[in-house]
Amino acid sequence: MTGTCLRQCPTPNGMNKKEKERNYIMTEMTRTAVNTHKMVLAAIFAAIMAVCAWISIPVLEIAFTMQTFAIFLALGVLGGKWGTVSILIYMLLGAVGMPVFSGFRGGPGVLFGVTGGYIIGFLGSGLVYWLITALAKEKPWSKLLGMVAGLLTCYAFGSAWFMVLYIQKGNAITLGAVLMTCVVPYLIPDGCKIALAWGLSQRLRKITRR
Numbered sequence: 001m002t003g004t005c006l007r008q009c010p011t012p013n014g015m016n017k018k019e020k021e022r023n024y025i026m027t028e029m030t031r032t033a034v035n036t037h038k039m040v041l042a043a044i045f046a047a048i049m050a051v052c053a054w055i056s057i058p059v060l061e062i063a064f065t066m067q068t069f070a071i072f073l074a075l076g077v078l079g080g081k082w083g084t085v086s087i088l089i090y091m092l093l094g095a096v097g098m099p100v101f102s103g104f105r106g107g108p109g110v111l112f113g114v115t116g117g118y119i120i121g122f123l124g125s126g127l128v129y130w131l132i133t134a135l136a137k138e139k140p141w142s143k144l145l146g147m148v149a150g151l152l153t154c155y156a157f158g159s160a161w162f163m164v165l166y167i168q169k170g171n172a173i174t175l176g177a178v179l180m181t182c183v184v185p186y187l188i189p190d191g192c193k194i195a196l197a198w199g200l201s202q203r204l205r206k207i208t209r210r
Contacts, residue, residue, distance in 0.1 A: 048073070162182055
């Protein structure tokens with residue numbers, strides 16, 4: 001009688017060993033399915049980034065593109081973690097030579113070129129957005145703040161990169177000249193892209209969670 005009770009009686013928390021194992025397996029299966037779903041979405045948004053980068057108007061040192069819109073749309077929809085993963089996938093595709101950057105360019109030469117810092121800076125944008133939204137529990141205002149801070153991070157890294165490489169080539173340039181060339185002309189367009197990405201991501205996030 002005692003042996004039977006030990007094998008069949010529930011544990012103190014009301015759940016026997018088999019039920020615990022079953023719940024553990026179901027939890028792991030659910031976690032795997034969620035991660036697979038997120039990875040697929042991250043890949044899709046990486047492709048969207050490429051398409052938006054191809055939509056460009058070549059002016060000044062850096063072309064006007066819809067790339068910034070796609071970057072922050074991915075972060076707004078997927079969240080900081082998976083949005084950053086999507087940005088990383090996009091960058092890796094470009095690094096191995098796929099023509100995912102503006103002007104249908106690709107390869108390490110683009111990433112490590114004078115304007116490549118603005119592309120690499122998008123990874124910093126993702127990390128900053130992730131940090132801010134993680135601290136503020138992904139509130140609508142924190143998402144917008146994260147996007148603005150992420151854009152400023154990209155500007156800062158890209159401008160520093162541009163200035164260092166430009167000087168290394170034997171040219172003289174001031175920080176003010178870099179900002180006037182690579183940042184100021186893009187402030188209003190990028191602000192509009194962030195506003196659009198923020199608004200649209202609020203709707204799309206509900207759809208992708210179904």
